[in-house]
């Protein structure tokens with residue numbers, strides 16, 4: 271499981287198809303992860319896998335690896351998903367969009383008590399009560415309703 275969503279998987283697959291423009295990959299600094307990428311049009315690019323930058327993109331390769339990066343990653347026998355930004359990982363997206371929201375503690379906020387039909391909260395409550403969430407209204411009691419026929 272690589273944690274990447276289908277749509278991103280497709281984009282990586284599409285980029286792999288562009289790898290045909292790469293003729294050869296040469297590592298010239300293993301420590302810094304710097305490679306020279308020779309293209310089929312005889313141009314040469316510098317691909318810095320260590321800092322995830324490629325000359326084909328002026329700015330940092332913050333999104334998905336370009337086809338040159340993929341060529342280098344393939345050549346170096348690395349796992350392509352290591353180079354996919356975490357924001358594209360399904361796990362991250364799940365954490366962002368499916369987060370459990372915990373209710374905040376309310377201080378001194380006036381609310382309407384449905385059962386009593388009046389405003390509660392604010393100054394009239396004592397200090398301990400103000401630091402608690404108000405209990406849910408109309409909460410049903412657990413268990414069977416009390417029997418009407420008492421013996």
Ligand SMILES: [Zn+2]
Pocket residue numbers: 324325326327336337338339
């Ligand atoms: Zn590139």
